[in-house]
Amino acid sequence: MxxxxxxxxMVSALGVVLALILGLLAVARSAVGRRFLPVHGAPLVxxxxxxxxxxxxxxxxxxxxxxxxxxxTTATDMVPLGKITDPAAVTRLLADVGPMPSAVPQGVTxxxxxxxxxxxxx
Numbered sequence: 001m002x003x004x005x006x007x008x009x010m011v012s013a014l015g016v017v018l019a020l021i022l023g024l025l026a027v028a029r030s031a032v033g034r035r036f037l038p039v040h041g042a043p044l045v046x047x048x049x050x051x052x053x054x055x056x057x058x059x060x061x062x063x064x065x066x067x068x069x070x071x072x073t074t075a076t077d078m079v080p081l082g083k084i085t086d087p088a089a090v091t092r093l094l095a096d097v098g099p100m101p102s103a104v105p106q107g108v109t110x111x112x113x114x115x116x117x118x119x120x121x122x
Contacts (some may be wrong), residue, residue: 048093061093068093 049067050060056075061068061084068084084090 048096063094
């Protein structure tokens with residue numbers, strides 16, 4: 001009789017531990033998903049182009065929250081090199097990459113340049 005009681009205790013303890021692990025996994029997946037997935041499916045950062053400068057060094061042109069930035073990147077660092085402010089150049093860069101998604105993330109203020117770029121690509 002004592003053997004069956006210990007087996008039942010062991011199996012129930014294992015079940016509790018597995019339930020706790022699965023519960024923590026579910027919470028972690030939902031927290032990580034909210035952190036790394038874009039809001040409403042619209043990307044906040046778009047890479048418009050990049051070019052290598054040497055081993056593990058490159059220059060990137062990215063669109064972030066309505067601005068077009070030029071970044072220098074290495075394996076461990078990212079340095080802002082400049083910003084493209086000419087509306088015609090912004091429109092041309094955004095048109096070359098393709099149409100922008102229709103959904104806009106909440107909390108992102110769009111500048112007039114981004115609106116002009118969107119109208120130009122439609």
